[in-house]
Amino acid sequence: MQGGKQERLHYWDFSRALYLVLGIPFHAAVIYSLSHEWSISSPDKSQLLTWFANFLHTFRMPGFFILAGMFSIMLLDRQGAWPWIKSRLLRLGLPLLFATLLILPFQIVVQSVALTVTGALPVAELKSHIVGQLTHFGEPWISHVWFLWVLIAYCVALALLHAIAGGAGLRARVEGLVAWIGDNRILSLAAFAAICQLAAQAQTAIIGASPYYGNAVINYNLYAPYFGFGVVLFYSRTVHDLLLKPGLTTLCLGVVLVTLSQIPYAGLLTHTLAVMAGIFGALMIVGFISNLSRRHFSHPNGHVRKLVDASFTIYLFHHPVIYVLATLFLLVNLPPVLEFAIIAPAAGFIAYGIHLAIQRSTIARLMFNGVISKKANIAPVPHSLFKSTDRAYPSRG
Template identity: 70%
Template sequence: MTSMQGEKTKRLHHWDFSRALYLVLGIPFHAAVIYSLNHEWSVSSPDKSQVLTWFAEFLHTFRMPGFFLLAGLFSMMLLDRQGALAWLKTRLFRLGLPLLFATLLIVPFQISVQQVALAVNGTVPASDLPGLIGAQLSRFGEPWIAHLWFLWVLIAYCIGLAILQALSRGTLRARLEAFVDWVADNRILSLAAFAAICALAAHVQSIVVAASPYYGNAVINYNLYVTYFGFGALVYSSRTLNDLLLRPGPAAAVAGVALVTLSQIPHTDLLMHTLKVIAAIFGALLIVGFISSLAHRHFGQSNARVRKLVDASFTIYLFHHPVIYVLGTLFLLVDLPPVVEFAVIAVSAGFMSYAIHLAVSRSAIATLMFNGVRMKRQPSRTPPSVAVPGETLARTSAFRG
């Protein structure tokens, strides 16, 4: 047995921890982007920091690749167990419901705070705020997608994976495993094909971005993670690939950092652009592999604190964004070094987002709205010798089946 099917009855604690980590890293990432020299974020400080610019860029190179890789792994695992139609129905419910309520309840608040931030930093007159807020709320655009983009993308990837499973008549895992074996037997040909695909992707990216810099970049950014999602499905399907992902050590991590740093260098021609794409992919995989190996070594067993982090991570991700909007806007009123402001915002947003998670977790309705999870009743107190089947508190991550 070469796939991970032998672990069907075991909870993959290290993968749970890694996935939660990538979600929670959204807090320092978005706090740092406020002070980035390369991005004008929704709430942007006039005081910039080269250190925080590099920090945000570095997190971005592996955080979402790691998340989508594990999303692909868990998706393939649950799809393999449940079948295409049953699994897709579950996915659409558990991802679609939080997407709906977060869009209706969180995003309008964010849009309003974003306009307030513009007035605070003097970009627009305060008297124009009501009209600006109304105009933004009545017009669909990027602010309505905001940090929820990953849910839109993940739903699309899940639909595509379910279609592949249906077309393969339930043999997708076996086909993916055979593909990994073929790549292992044809390394040179596979590497050449990979390089050719990267060259084509670099060429297409240049054309799309040239046609529309703003929307072109958005299209590229929303679709590039299919590479990592697909790799995650391969990791589940191949025991060899799974073991390989858990192998990278510190040297591999250093190499990964070097590669993702090189991938940030501006390119001048198609060859350099292609090399940047290859460096970004391999660099991200090396860093993700190193994090996975650490998680496997230190968090491979059940741990109550890690379990709390895993349970809270999705709610934290949904709500940290508006919290950082508010904190970033407030810090426009003071004049502290960017690194100090960043530290206060990141730490405060972490505690406040976790407090929101605790509040949400106390309500079955709120848990359903923002996690897509139905809470079952707490079991009544019964003697240890008496079993009460079916009455357990089911708290499952919104990304599990």
């Protein structure tokens, strides 16, 4: 998929929607995870759901940021740095603003109520706790909209790079890098291993210096390489074809690698190998999903289009819905897997219902999708990073 070629890209729609919608089972599973200390955690844990949450986490957001990088450079090449970044600030910034003002405070209240249900917070202190959480900045004020903060930062950095190097210059550098890697595969693998070793050392040092903020720094910068890989994916036909190549055997190998990457490591060597296994495994799984999308969704599909149009709103609102459902299930004592099997689909249906309600309001679409409808009788243009795209260079962002 070279930058200058017009090409239908319907097969990416399923992937983009899938990575966002997979946030539902992921967040439903971490309620019962042994390795995640989520905002609302059940006292009953599940080893199966722990593995499932970790498994989804290893490829879901990498896949999302790969596609975000690919479509970002696609639109940036067409529109130019300044017009494109203005459109990004509108399409990403408005949902971030209103989610922060309306969704996150609601989540803070529900999370505080959950603490009283578990007995961790006395009922008499509930009001003061809520006020304290609402008036002090912390993780609850970032929550699941962290990806919008990160994506805006990545977009600004890409726009600056594009403005400095120029579209043709950036493409030439990317193609040159891909060609060099192809000609020097052993050296490239050694360089990749060295970079992973440095990353492992940096991770250990950063977390050691500040466990809370260190983890935040790592998590918010973790996906920059995948975003960059998306840029390479757009410019290089070679990389594009490689990503679309994996079949069932590669998927199985990817699952094995990401599972191995979850095993607790001891020492720099095993930490480095875990990082490498996680990256290779994630790319294999993302490649399989991309291949699957191309084989089954290469042409316009009304059902997929509806899912794509709804996926961004579903992601924003499934989170508070799961907060409420998780709190309610603290009052009952069912097996974790059964509770998960109820919460995940219920959250999906409720979030989709919220999407349908939002689509009825021009103001709500602007608030939560960054979409401005020009005419009431014309369907709104969905968020450009999550919409169904007919061409490699759509006329609008």
